[in-house]
Amino acid sequence: MDPNHQGPEEYGHDGDGPAPRQRPPRESLAPDFGQHAPALARTVQLASGDFLLTVNPVDGSEIEACPPAELPARPVKLGAAERAEADRAARPPVPPGPAQPALPLLARQDERERLVRLLARGRSTRLTGPAGSGRTRLLDLVAEDCSDLAPDGVVRLNGFGRTSGDLLYDLFHAVYSAPLRRPGREELLTHVRDIGAVVVVDDLEFGGAALDELLEATPECAFLLGATPDVPAPSADAAVEEVVLGGLERAAGLDLLEHAVGRTLTEDESNWAGDLWFESEGLPLRFVQAGALLRQRDRLRAGTGAVDEFGVFQDVPQADTAEAYDLGDDVPLPALGEAAAPAPLLASRLSASARATLRFAVALGGEVPHQAHLPALVGDTHADAALGELAACGLVSPVGSRYRLAAGVPAQLEAAGYADEAEAGARSAAQHYSWWAGHPSVTPERVCAEADAVLAALAVLGPVTRPPAEGEESAAVHLARTAAPAFAAGLHWGAWERALRAGAEAARLAEDVAEEAYFHHELGVLALCEGLLDRARAELEASIGLRGALADKRGTVAGRRALALVADRSGTPIGLGPTAAEEVPDTRDEESASPPGGVPAAFPTLQQPPSPSLVTHRSSPTPSRAARGGLKGLARRNLVAAGAGALLVAVLGTVVTLGATSDNEQNPPSDQVGVNPSASQGVNDGSLGADRPANDDDGGGTGEAAARPTDPGPDGTLGTSDDPTPTDSPSGSQDPSESASPSKPPSSSKPPSTSKPPTTSKPPTTSKPPTSKPPTSEPPTSEPPTSEPPTSEPPTTSPSTSDSASGPAPSAPTSTTASAPASSGGGTPSSSDQVI
Secondary structure, eight states: OOTTOOOOGGGTTTTTTOOOOOOOOOOSSSSSSOOOOOOOOOOEEEEEEEEEEEOTTTOOEEEEOOOOOGGGOOOOOOOOOHHHHHHHSOOOOOOOSOOOOOOOSSHHHHHHHHHHHHHHTEEEEEEEEEEEHHHHHHHHHHHHTTTSSSTTTTEEEETTOHHHEEEEEEEEHHOOOOOTTTTOOHHHHHTTTTTOOOOESSSSSOOOHHHHHHHHHHHOEEEEEEEESOOOOTTTSSSSEEEEEEOOOHHHHHHHHHHHSOOOOOHHHHHHHHHHHHHHOOHHHHHHHHHHHHHHHHTTTTTHHHHHHOOOTTSSSSHHHHHHHHHGGGGOOHHHHHSOOOHHHHHHSSOOOHHHHHHHHTTTTTTTOOOTTTTIIIOOOTTGGGHHHHTTTEEEEETTTEEEEEEHHHHHHHHHHTTHHHHHHHHHHHHHHHHTTTTTTOOHHOOOOOOOOHHHHHHHHHSOOOOTEEETOOHEEEEEHHHHHHHHHHHHHHHHHHHHHHHHHHHHHHHHHHHHHHHHHHHHHHHHTTOHHHHHHHHHHHHHHHHHHHHHHHHHHHHHHHHHHHHHHHOOOOGGSSSHHHHHTTTTTSSOOOOOSSOOTTGGOOOOOTTOOOOOOOOOHHHHHHTOSSSSHHHHHHHHHTTTTHHHHHHHHHHHHHHHHHHTEEEEEESSSSSOOOOOOSSSSSTTOOOOOOOHHHTTTHHHHHOOSSOOTTTOOBHHHHHHHETTSTTTTOOOOHHHHHTOOOGGGGGGOOOOOOHHHHHHHHOOOOOOOOOSSSTTTOOTTTTSOOOOOSSOOOOHHHHHHHHHOOOOOHHHHHHHHHTTTTOOOGGGOOOO
């Protein structure tokens, strides 16, 4: 049936009755109904210190320096009514169903009065007690007694899974009105110093130096801290009073059990309760759970009539119901072992929805989903009432604004088999939270309130993530991808970081490179907002490398903008950071070279201009280097190419200039340098005026053809071949025009170079030319090699040109001198000038 059209056909009226209402246009419908175009991604813009952060769920968050006109106003403190609303939101919700009677706080009056006196004097106090000792209940009563002690009232914070920095930001947002603003560290400390309140922090998980940092940052606050004995104690210099909370006396335990049952105990029940008190060391939680066992026993003893009338056991299996009917008044008391670990017995007598909720809680590491999510998770429209059943039995306890399984309950349920399908339960919860967190109607604040359940699902599914099948998507990656932007927009940055790290690991295991790049980008932006520049640089460079391998231009641009901001704040150029400095020495030959096919179009300044006179030597990668390739090699190549852009431009410009101008001058400097380097210049000193010797592997070629550059040097200059022939030999002479020039002495007058003595393994060319046939590896002297490009103009003497290209001919050793000007003129390159 159409929800917008009250059609009567299914009721048999065939159109009689009032006319149907007009359907509103599709644009005015709620986003939940009808087929419509997908909603645009929710982008939230907030201020973080002096940065302007735009949370973009698609391409990654964008960060820039906040313009002066967009700087937020100074935060102002909340009023009394707003503080009351914030205090109400910090409490756990009331479970649906019949109201449960509040149990009194017995035998705690002395501790309560002592805590109030210490807080009234401005002394911070830590209440230490084991789980299940009634610590949370006592903190609530003391907070009510201290409501008028401080100008900013009482502030309730949750310390479960929080650091000292997280608590400082929670305190700031609980006292100040600062929507969409996260102040920097210095600004935060300035504001919290002005807060004067009684701060109640339950389930604290740190002590020592971290606690000292929290107390020193808030000198005008008095803290009431609740912790278990395993939490580190405050430092010796911290002025924190310690109050220890123990178990109840036997009489107080029996009194609490009677309040929980709602009647007077029988003699057998009193003896049974005495044994329970001895075994449980007087913890109040055990008596609350024992009272639930006695109430269930009373219902079992009520008889068949009560069951038929009220349907108490409607969800119990048929065999269990019949057995309960037959027991009647003979229902025994639970055994002492069952009373000491009552969770399985209590759960077996609850509704099916309550048992399914317990399975989800065990799968999520003890986190109980909010009651609003239970109908969708369990598949029952009335499943939200299950939370009331669990709270009445003492199987859950409040933690901040939500509920968790009570102390000892997770281990008891796991032993009873409630964790057999934990992974499947976590996967179902992840799929539900992914859909819910990405819905346009769900605000980031609501997602942050359910952060612990979301992170628990990620903690279960992340390590077991595998590459999904074709057309599927990893549940962990999808959940982290959907929830992380909401955590960022809701200013719950501790959950944001945990979700990003879990998502990055899950994306790596799922081999999803695009999502892994997104998570690294977000981690870099988060580190930049927190002032961790080295971490930000590393995360952003990793993201840019992955996105460059995927040709993700928009993501790469966002990453480079953030990386430029990191370089601006750190004062270090982009290519000279710690990561790049470690990469360049090891990858100088691989990553600093241009990729196959040239420099990508994303870097137009690195394109090499065409030059006909520039001779290059490009070596193909070895098989081992190609095996190391892939995404990692491409990522590192893109990183180093981007970091060394300026250096490449300078080197390429030098090479192009030398190649373009060397043959256009009347007296080029290269013609004035002999074969060997001068004595005043080293071989490998990188000077532009020195020639670099290189070995002539083909065993032939002298004079100008052999002395031409064959390979660019390390600094971009052109080197010459290594020829030990003395300079006064006829075959090593220069152009005859040089001898006739009065400005340049003949080459025979140059003294031999002393930097490198002639080798004895190769005879000088002045000796008798060989009469044997040249090596077969050399092309025939009668025709030029096939790899030689066509010349711009034909040479005057064809045999001389062939001899010059293929080496000295045995019968005409002097033809090389005549062919040298032809090769130096740029018309026909020699064999050593071929582009390999």
